Amino acid sequence: MRRLACLVLLLCCTLARAETPETDWLELMPPEDRKALEEMPEISHDTPEADGTFDQQGGLKQRDKNLPAVMYSAKTVAALDGKQIRLGGYPVPLETDAKGHSTLFFLVPYAGACIHVPPPPPNQIVLVRYPKGIALDDIYAPIWIEGPLKVEQVSNDLADAAYAMDAGVVRLVEEGDL
Incomplete structure (x- = not known):
């Protein structure tokens, strides 16, 4: 009986430590x-940003009004609302705490999204709230976020996002993750 209890405890501990599958x-x-x-045609990168000169406004908002509609899409997947997910991406810091740790940031699928053309559509941007804060010394370093995803429209001067998360875990991607 004692051996069975130990095996059950070991199994529970193993399951508790198992990571949420990557989304x-x-x-x-x-x-x-x-x-x-x-099906989208290739997008031209003949812009001032591609030449190294940047629009004063910058940010993640779509400024080119001639792109296919999918590049402006805020359509979401309702089944993901409230679902626990783990998502890898790159941070675009918005707010920091007194220690300089990022507590509010956008997560985007590729590095440098705020300066690349075109930026991702709103349904490819997640607003992350992380009160614990994380030191983001390099915004080109990928991170993992984990928590319940919310279908939540967020708009500010920098970007429009179709999702948000109150993250329980935010950490840098480590070599062992690859």
Whole structure:
């Protein structure tokens, strides 16, 4: 009996430590948006940003009004609302605490999204609230976020996001994760 109790305890501890499976960014897009993205023609990068000169406004908001509609899409996947997920991406810091740790940031699928053309659509941007804060010394270093995803429209001067998360875990991606 004692041995069975130990095995049950070991199994419970192992399950408790198991990471939430990774969610792919494309899972945040409804099927019709994924299809439209796959069929989208190549986008020109002949812009001032590509030449190293940047628009004063910058940010993640779509400024080119001639892109396919999928690049402006805020359509979400309702089944993800409230679902515990783990998502990897790159931070765009918004707010820091007294220690300089980021407590509010956007997570985007690729590094430098705030200066690349075009920025991701709103359904590929997640606003992350993390009161514990994380030191983000390099915004080109990928991070993991984990917590319940919310379908929540967020708009500010920098970006429009279709999702948000009150993250329970935020950490840098480590070599062992790859």
